[in-house]
Amino acid sequence: MTSPMLDRIDSYPTHRVSGFPVRHGNPLLPGATFLHGGVNFAVCSENATAVSLVLYHHGDSEPYAELPIPDSFRTGHIWAIVVYELDGLDDLEYGYRCEGPAGEPGGVLSDPYAKLVAGREVWGREPDWSEPYQHRSRLMFHDFDWGDDTAPRIPREELVIYEAHVRGFTRHPSSAVTAPGTYAGLREKLPYLKSLGINAIELMPIFEFDEFENSRVNADTGERLYNFWGYSTVSFYAPKSGYAASGKYGMAGDELKALVRECHSHGIEVILDVVFNHTAEGNHEGPTISFKGLDNDVWYMMTPEGYYYNFSGTGNTMNCNHPVVRKFVLDCLRYWAVEYRIDGFRFDLAAILSRDVDGTPLPNPPILQELAFDPVLRGCVLIAEAWDAAGLYEVGSFPNYHRWSEWNGRYRDTIRRFVKGDTGMVGEMATRYVGSPDLYAGRATAASINFVTAHDGFTLYDLVSYNDKHNEANGEDNRDGANDNNSWNCGAEGETDDKEINDLRRRQVKNFLALLLTSQGVPMILAGDERGRTQWGNNNAYCHDSDLSWVDWTPNPLTDELVRFTGDLVRFRAAHPAVRTAEHPTGREVRPGLAEISWHGVTAYAPDWSDGSRLMAVMRCAPMGDAVDCVYVVANTHWEEHDVELPLLPDGALWRLAADTGAADCSFPLGEEPALDDQHVLRVGPRSTVVLCAQTV
Amino acid sequence: MFQADLITSGDTVTIQMSGDLDALSAPSFHEILQQVATRSPKKLCLAMHGLSYISSAGVRGLVFARQKMGDDMEVVVEGANENVAETIRMTGLQHAITIRESFSA
Incomplete structure (x- = not known):
């Protein structure tokens, strides 16, 4: 009936x-x-x-x-x-x-609340520029069948985030997916992410943007350059139709939802990189798409003289603490959380959201507080890129309400310098390694999103292969992109046949991965870094829709080894609570004689914090059922090998080898870690990291 | 010109479609689906061999078809061109709609 x-x-x-x-x-x-x-x-x-x-x-x-x-x-x-x-x-x-x-x-x-936008349904298809209405609002039918979809709801400190570009992830011909460069293509690759142990994917912007914004042809190479990354929103409620194989049928929303549903079925959360700091309308010379024509001085921060403030570095600044804009942002995020079942958001240049309508930084910004306490968003992870393009740097001081996490830029800078072999870094590396308690005291370790690389800057392989940026292909005379990369090319700039250099690079990549994946806090991996992806030294690939910015899926011995290593370390992290405690570890004992954390050096319990030191060794212990999980990690950034004395374990427990970056292809799947022959002294190779584990009762 | 012919055979209703299924013709397609729903067949076959064009409105018609029919009714799309078949798969509709090269009741 x-x-x-x-x-x-x-x-x-x-x-x-x-x-x-x-x-x-x-x-x-x-x-x-x-x-x-x-x-x-x-x-x-x-x-x-x-x-x-x-x-x-x-x-x-x-x-x-x-x-x-x-x-x-x-x-x-x-x-x-x-x-x-x-x-x-x-x-x-x-x-x-x-x-x-x-x-x-x-x-x-355009309607600011348009759920779908027509005009760019097929990626890269040249628009009809004579058309006066370029970004055309459409209706969307909300009739997607979610079936028995359930959000994974992973405890924050257990997240392992993978930052990916929807198109770049599968556009390369070697991806072998049915619809390369689309939501559907990404969906086909989820078993790969699952096999790596990834449990959260952070998608670079997928709100409708215009890949033809500032599009041009590089006069030297003839390459068509696009707004490939999409950090310039045209419409905040609409998914990027050009990322959908079904975009031409007006089904982009359904295709994205099918991706989210499938992620959830694999236990993978979906985090969106959202750009509320500015829009695609630019400054006074930019196009009028929507907001400018509706209420320019409501939506944008304006100087007293009537110009656009440019805290974003892109021409305009969204007026996020204006009450009308605040409501819009909150409505928008609620919509994505409810309609698309998104699990979290990463806010691009989020420090802008802490500025008042006149640009002054606020101690208690209404927008950030509202997002932190909103009941609909309560289950969503909120991540701030806690700086902006006008010098406001809030890493460690971002208004957080015990709710926001931050991209920890200081972690990135420190680990790069430490692994490179800079002196004077051991003390700060130790602080970063255990969740940066100096920055996030009283907050959970998950406040720190740890990363070595992200879309901005070098890929991991390039970080160990280039001293300097090589952005000539961007057509800006190599002026764009960061100059302070803390990179080291290991002896030759770029590609080389020198086996010793290539071996060192492989080792350095693994050193970064091993430290990142055993740090307290939430690790984030840039897509392709686990495969040794290169951009040939380009550290600002925002405009390339080419193999420079696509993930290459072609198997080779290096990628196979790195993928295996990454997967082993991700699973190691999942299996060892000692490296992912929710709280910052202290010296308190979890069992008599076993402190939560103890620092070591060449001699056990004798760390060398001196400026000349290049060795960090740490043991962490945490309860695991009735047992105690112990993890010992030693990182030697010196070019000489060192013998280190291991801390003794009680009750005859044995140290087992999980990974050694100094040995060829040396990482072990869970449960297959061999016990060390010598339980007292460990030889750590030059520029190498060793990860040990043990279980005691 | 869109045309749809209804053929009933036992518990199966087949809609043989030809012409263009677009925004103009989608409403009449929806009306036909409403008629079919009142007959409560066990299977609905959408025979698309004769379709020369299907627009976004037509693809959405498939969603409508699925929703108008009860959960216990199988909806089969037969003879769809590759674009349509792919769209069904990519938008996650393959759980709700069966795609077949040919249909047998």
């Missing part, structure tokens, strides 16, 4: 506008919302004196209707109308035309 749907008695038109039956819309439903028998359109504009809803058939240059929204339908600054008898909703594109105080109507504006 089924119960009949109840029709609303108030769902009928009361007026006619431009031939369409309409009625007063619901201003509390921003964007376009299906209602019984009609579609509710609502848009906010403080400055508009008149607003029209403009309707198009898919792809048409000229609208088929333009409906002035009666002033009587306006509530405050919200213009809302329900339109009935709209045929072909799949085919409908819409926008708004606003008339300002000057009385001159402008071009058609």
Whole structure:
């Protein structure tokens, strides 16, 4: 027995506008919302004196209707109308035309709340630049079948994050997926991530952006350059259609949801890299897409002289602590958390979100507090890139409400210098290694997102292969990209046939991975680093849609070895609570004689913190059931080998070898770690890291 | 010009489709699906050999078809071109809709 749907008695038109039956819309439903028998359109504009809803058939240059929204339908600054008898909703594109105080109507504006955007459905297809309405709002049907999908809800300190670009991950011909460079292609690669032990994937921006923004041809190479990374949002509610194989069918949302559902079924969380610090509208010379035409001085931080503040380095700065913008950001993230079941967000240049409307840093920024305490987002991880492009650096001081995590830039800088062999780094490396308690005291270790590399900068392989950036292919005379990379080429700049150098590079890559994956805090791996991916020294590959920025899946002995090593270390991390405690370890004993943490040197319990030291050794212990899990890690960044005395274990427990970067292809799957022949002295090779484990009762 | 012919054989209803399934024709396709739903067949076959074009509205029609029918009814797409078949797979609809080269009741 089924119960009949109840029709609303108030769902009928009361007026006619431009031939369409309409009625007063619901201003509390921003964007376009299906209602019984009609579609509710609502848009906010403080400055508009008149607003029209403009309707198009898919792809048409000229609208088929333009409906002035009666002033009587306006509530405050919200213009809302329900339109009935709209045929072909799949085919409908819409926008708004606003008339300002000057009385001159402008071009058609995208809906800030558009759930889908047409105009760039097929990646790289040259747009029709004569088309005045480029980014066209569409309706989306929210009828995806989630089945029995359940969010993994992984404890924060157990996360292992993998930062990936949707297109770059599978676009290379060697990916062998059905639809390279798409959400569907990424879905096909999930078994690979699962086999690595990854349990969270952080997707570089997937909000609709325009790959043709600042697109140009490199005069030297002839290569077409794009906005490949997508850190320039066109529409915050819409998934990037060009990343969907089904984008041309208006099914990008479904394809992305299918990816999220499949991630969850593999126990993998999905974190989105979101860009709320600026938009694609640029400064006064940039295009008017949406916000500029609706309420420029609400959405953007403006100088007293009327120019755009540029804390983002891209032309404009979103006014995130303005109450209207705040609500928009919160609504948006709630939408992604609910509609797409996203598990977390990483905020690009998040320090901007701590600035007041005039740019002044706030001690208690409303937007950050609201996001921290919002009940809908409560299960989502929130990660800040705690700096901006105007010098506000808040690593360790980002307003966090015991909720926000941070990309730990100081971890990155320290581990790079330490592994490179700089002196004076052992003390700071030790601090970073145990979760940076100097920065995050009183907060969980998961406050620190540890990373060696990210999309910005060198790949891991390039970090050990280049002293200097080589960004000539970007067409900016190598001026772009960071200069302070803390990299070391191991003896030759770039590719070389020198076996000794290549062996050292392989070892250094493993040293980074071994330390990263045994550090307290949350490790993040850049996609492809586990395969030795190179960008040939380019440390700012934002504009390349080519094998420079794609993950190469071609198997070779180096990638096979690194993948195996990475997988072994990720699984090691999962199996050993001593390296991923929720709290920072202290000297307290977990069993008599076994402290949570103890520091060592060439002699056990005698660490060398001197400036000339290049050796860090640490033992960590944590309860594991009725037993105690012990992990000993020694990193020797000196070019000479050293014999180190191992701390004694009680009750005849044995040290077992999990990984040794100084030995060829030396890492062991769980349960297969061999006991050391010599339980007292361990020889650590030049520039090598050794990971040992033991279990005591 | 979109055309859809209904053929009932036992517990199976087949919709033989031809022409263009686009935004213009999608509403009539939806109406036909509503008719089929009232008959409560055990299988619905969407025979697409004759379709020359299917638009986004047409693809969404497949979602509509799945939703109009009860959970215990099998929905089979037969003779779909590769684009449509791929779209069904990539958008995760393959759990709900069976894709076959040919259909046998």
